[in-house]
Amino acid sequence: MIQKHFIATQIRRTNRNLGILTLLTIIPGIILLAIGGIEGILKLIAAFIEGPLGFELLLEIISNFMELLFFVVGLRLLIYGLKKMWRLVPRLIHFEQHPIYKEVAYYGEFEDVALNIHYDLIQSGHKKYKNIYITEHWVMQITAFHLAVLKLEDVVWAYERVSKQEHAAVIPGVVSVGPSEVARTYSVVIHSRNPLVPMLQASITHELDFTEDIEGNALEGKRKQAYMNTILEELERRHPRAIYGYSRDLEEMWYRDRRTFIKSAGFSVN
Incomplete structure (x- = not known):
């Protein structure tokens, strides 16, 4: 069964899915960064600055391995989520920024083309x-x-x-x-x-x-x-x-x- 106003429904659906993905990456990213502990990461950076790679620095890295792992994974998740948010926000503010809108409007007036697509879909021949x-x-x-x-x-x-x-x-x-x-x-x-x-x-x-x-x-x-x-x-x-x-x-x-x-x-x- 085809939803009412098919194109508008697809725009809302894709925005919703992108929003869910954004939250599912930003929130765990923040949590992992908190678990990792910025203070521990700063200690490692300070150890790198103070001297060349040696036994003491290696012990410091091993002892803080899990914190470092959580920090790196959390940072990557957060960056990924922020990139997705950067894509999502313009779509929510300006309807015309959505890729689906652009692809539909490529063929003419958006409302007219969207209506044509909807009528084609509700016909039995599709x-x-x-x-x-x-x-x-x-x-x-x-x-x-x-x-x-x-x-x-x-x-x-x-x-x-x-x-x-x-x-x-x-x-x-x-x-x-x-x-x-x-x-x-x-x-x-x-x-x-x-x-x-x-x-x-x-x-x-x-x-x-x-x-x-x-x-x-x-x-x-x-x-x-x-x-x-x-x-x-x-x-x-x-x-x-x-x-x-x-x-x-x-x-x-x-x-x-x-x-x-x-x-x-x-x-x-x-």
Whole structure:
């Protein structure tokens, strides 16, 4: 079910999530700094200044190791949280500073575009795959801290990518020692001519099982791959103008000269 006023809901949701993350890093950071004790850290600094690294200084570091560890971790958490707050505060003060607002307003008057997106979503024809929405005019990706908004007609190139994960292991029952494939990640990569949303990528990982139900595990992997390919099929059905499928030449052309790639595909450069 689509929430009322979808875009406004997503802006509030991402602000809320960023605010929670900010608190969950700043508060523990302050606590760890307090536990670590600034006084102990100042003693260590003074010891460094007073003389070169020696046995006494090493003993001082060992005796204050936990305080030093708490201080370092707490300081990193606090800095990380303050950076997140630096991003959050402007969004709360000025609605227009939110990245979602900018991506929606890229296509015209914010209220009009947001309403168009909402109407597209409440129609029965929209599709949802994992965190990807595909409507009559839009393709969007929802994450914990963002909503990427892309007009369907801006999709230039889309393809499937399969990546393998390997670990050095001995698999029971198999005469094999060394790097072995343990998982495959099936991804759909969508490139666009929109400079604010140049790429979307959705992925699903399949853990390989060589010890129990090998056949069933292989079928599950095929189902996951087929599910991801459904995204490409839906995109191609709604937007056949784009290029579908991967090749090394296409990849080299895209990253070497994106503007030429877009023009050669029959699109104007935004």
